[in-house]
Amino acid sequence: MYNEVEQCEEWLKTGKHGIDFLEKYCYDENGKMYFVVDKKGKPVRMRRYVFSESFAAIAYAAYYKATGDEKYKEKAKEAFDTFLRYNTGPGIIPPKFTENRQMRGMGAPMIGIVTAQELRKNLNDESYIKQIDEWIDEIRKYFLNYDYKAVMEVVSSEGELIDHFDGRVVRLPASRRKHISTSER
Numbered sequence: 507m508y509n510e511v512e513q514c515e516e517w518l519k520t521g522k523h524g525i526d527f528l529e530k531y532c533y534d535e536n537g538k539m540y541f542v543v544d545k546k547g548k549p550v551r552m553r554r555y556v557f558s559e560s561f562a563a564i565a566y567a568a569y570y571k572a573t574g575d576e577k578y579k580e581k582a583k584e585a586f587d588t589f590l591r592y593n594t595g596p597g598i599i600p601p602k603f604t605e606n607r608q609m610r611g612m613g614a615p616m617i618g619i620v621t622a623q624e625l626r627k628n629l630n631d632e633s634y635i636k637q638i639d640e641w642i643d644e645i646r647k648y649f650l651n652y653d654y655k656a657v658m659e660v661v662s663s664e665g666e667l668i669d670h671f672d673g674r675v676v677r678l679p680a681s682r683r684k685h686i687s688t689s690e691r
Contacts, residue, residue: 509628527547532562555614556593557617590637608663609662610665612657612658616641618638622637651667
């Protein structure tokens with residue numbers, strides 16, 4: 507709000523309070539962030555995903571824009587690098603499913619695009635465009651389903667529809683169930 511609406515000192519102080527809370531309570535000993543902490547900062551939940559780091563990167567970048575303090579520019583980049591490392595490095599996040607039903611989710615590219623856009627804007631850094639473009643290509647390749655005119659949240663590792671509740675698809679009548687092959691995209 508400080509950067510977009512009005513440069514109100516109370517909002518900046520509130521933002522700093524949030525930043526201080528993140529730094530003091532939200533990281534484990536390995537630098538990974540908890541997904542949930544209680545209001546006193548005690549850890550409640552650690553997820554295998556790394557979305558907290560993307561949200562922290564956005565917060566640090568906004569605080570950098572508000573204050574010009576280079577420390578927060580670097581923290582934004584570090585948090586985003588952690589998000590990238592976990593989400594693009596093979597085998598870092600343990601697979602959710604066995605090889606019997608391999609899936610790919612749109613969460614990482616979707617959240618990644620938003621995070622990279624915020625860093626691009628708040629850090630005034632166009633280097634994030636390449637990563638954004640890669641994620642857009644990934645969404646187009648795997649998650650756009652032209653037959654159903656939908657963007658799928660979860661698909662097979664090759665981008666096929668998963669006709670099972672794990673795929674989070676609404677069960678369609680047999681006459682409408684048509685899987686499109688990767689080559690048809």
